Amino acid sequence: MGYVDEVYQMVVEKNPSQPEFHQAVKEVLDSLRPVIDANEEKYRKEALLERLVIPDRQFQFRVPWVDDKGQVQVNTGYRVQFNNSIGPYKGGIRLHPSVNIGIIKFLGFEQIFKNSLTGLPIGGGKGGSDFDPKGKSDREVMAFCQSFMTELCKYIGADTDVPAGDIGTGAREIGYMFGQYKKIKGVYEGVLTGKGLSYGGSLARTEATGYGLLYLTEEMLKCNGKDIKGKTVVVSGAGNVAIYAIQKAQQLGAKPVTCSDSTGWIYDPEGIDVALLKEVKEVKRARLTEYAAQRPSAQYHEGKGVWTVKCDIALPCATQNELSLEDAKTLVANGCFAVAEGANMPTTLDATQYLQENGVLFCPGKASNAGGVATSALEMSQNSERLSWTFEEVDSKLQKIMVDIFHNLDDAAKRYGHEGNYVMGANIAGFEKVADAMLAQGVC
Numbered sequence: 269m270g271y272v273d274e275v276y277q278m279v280v281e282k283n284p285s286q287p288e289f290h291q292a293v294k295e296v297l298d299s300l301r302p303v304i305d306a307n308e309e310k311y312r313k314e315a316l317l318e319r320l321v322i323p324d325r326q327f328q329f330r331v332p333w334v335d336d337k338g339q340v341q342v343n344t345g346y347r348v349q350f351n352n353s354i355g356p357y358k359g360g361i362r363l364h365p366s367v368n369i370g371i372i373k374f375l376g377f378e379q380i381f382k383n384s385l386t387g388l389p390i391g392g393g394k395g396g397s398d399f400d401p402k403g404k405s406d407r408e409v410m411a412f413c414q415s416f417m418t419e420l421c422k423y424i425g426a427d428t429d430v431p432a433g434d435i436g437t438g439a440r441e442i443g444y445m446f447g448q449y450k451k452i453k454g455v456y457e458g459v460l461t462g463k464g465l466s467y468g469g470s471l472a473r474t475e476a477t478g479y480g481l482l483y484l485t486e487e488m489l490k491c492n493g494k495d496i497k498g499k500t501v502v503v504s505g506a507g508n509v510a511i512y513a514i515q516k517a518q519q520l521g522a523k524p525v526t527c528s529d530s531t532g533w534i535y536d537p538e539g540i541d542v543a544l545l546k547e548v549k550e551v552k553r554a555r556l557t558e559y560a561a562q563r564p565s566a567q568y569h570e571g572k573g574v575w576t577v578k579c580d581i582a583l584p585c586a587t588q589n590e591l592s593l594e595d596a597k598t599l600v601a602n603g604c605f606a607v608a609e610g611a612n613m614p615t616t617l618d619a620t621q622y623l624q625e626n627g628v629l630f631c632p633g634k635a636s637n638a639g640g641v642a643t644s645a646l647e648m649s650q651n652s653e654r655l656s657w658t659f660e661e662v663d664s665k666l667q668k669i670m671v672d673i674f675h676n677l678d679d680a681a682k683r684y685g686h687e688g689n690y691v692m693g694a695n696i697a698g699f700e701k702v703a704d705a706m707l708a709q710g711v712c
């Protein structure tokens with residue numbers, strides 16, 4: 269058996285019941301075959317792949333908090349510090365009832381390559397909890413965040429591990445966590461990113477993932493002789509990534525016509541009204557039925573369905589495995605020619621393969637959603653120099669980073685004879701820098 273297959277089998281055997289982690293590892297290792305084959309003897313001797321797929325360390329802890337009725341609730345908290353060979357661990361905190369160690373490990377593993385692709389000095393990590401912020405009062409969310417940070421603060425720091433937002437963790441949660449870190453440690457430092465602007469946050473971080481997704485998509489289209497202007501875009505999700513993807517798509521002259529949340533989806537043939545979507549989701553924290561109630565052109569449907577809408581470009585921006593083989597077939601049949609992932613691993617492996625085989629331009633999340641973490645790294649830079657840059661400064665750096673990421677993965681795919689396979693290009697380009705740093709730093 270080849271080295272790649274041996275390591276993948278070891279991952280499956282040693283990490284039972286973690287299908288998302290297996291999937292993320294499979295995608296990366298399969299892409300790396302040409303690189304590994306060319307260096308097999310050296311990498312085997314160094315156990316490079318074993319060291320890559322086993323996290324440096326992982327923490328799991330109890331998070332007790334008191335709800336508004338005086339009842340004690342208990343959640344489980346996680347932080348996986350995966351790889352710090354090119355910089356401090358960096359990655360978000362996911363708060364969602366579906367969170368378990370396998371989900372956090374898949375996200376942490378992806379983060380290693382994503383962070384490498386940004387070109388900035390950040391390693392890979394991820395954290396989270398099975399806590400559900402939905403329907404909780406602000407006081408309950410604060411109680412949870414404080415308890416979560418009471419434990420997490422032992423393992424993180426501005427030069428060690430710098431968490432940020434992800435599903436269910438936005439500015440409110442980051443604020444409560446930052447306050448608790450400061451109170452316990454007595455240190456005012458950039459230990460979290462995605463902070464509020466009054467206490468060290470960066471302008472454009474809120475917009476960064478969605479904007480970055482569109483900057484990369486625009487470049488990918490341009491390099492393939494296409495223009496984003498006038499194109500119909502289908503977006504899933506209605507959270508941080510989806511909202512700013514929709515906004516930037518409109519600014520670039522495209523027409524996003526859908527969004528979705530965990531209960532239903534909107535088809536708005538006149539184009540999504542971003543101001544209304546923000547009001548419903550960011551201010552009222554309400555369901556999408558509220559959007560439909562205030563927008564005569566919008567149709568609301570229960571359940572899943574955005575991929576059935578005819579489009580040119582699809583941007584999955586909600587969660588993992590939300591775009592199946594069936595969905596991919598529908599997209600292709602409807603003439604969709606580009607898919608760029610805003611979420612982490614939203615497309616199943618068979619769907620990805622189907623899209624690629626049918627000539628759809630496909631950019632994996634670790635490249636196309638890297639604008640969020642890249643801007644987090646810019647926030648870290650601003651915190652270190654105790655300065656704040658203007659929106660335009662951050663936004664123009666973000667644009668350059670996304671364009672550079674696309675060209676890096678495009679070049680890597682070409683170098684290995686797989687032109688146009690951006691999954692391979694992203695994994696190879698992300699891996700090369702990390703592998704080089706790991707080998708240079710010896711056995712550790």
Ligand code: NDP
Pocket residue numbers: 364366433434435436437477505506507508509510528529530531585586587588610611612637638640641
């Ligand atoms: P938010 O919590 O702001 O929004 C998530 C959206 O996706 C909501 O509309 C939510 O609906 C929907 N959603 C979440 N889970 C599910 C589910 N299991 N089934 C159906 N719908 C679901 O998160 P973000 O926008 O920040 O994150 C979205 C994706 O982007 C995630 O994969 C995340 O890892 C990734 N990402 C985020 C970055 C960031 O900077 N925030 C950076 C890079 C990637 P509902 O509210 O009803 O649950």
Ligand code: 2IT
Pocket residue numbers: 358359360361382430431432433434435461612637638640641642644
């Ligand atoms: O998946 C991701 O890249 C994020 N949730 C953002 C991480 C970060 O540190 O900004």
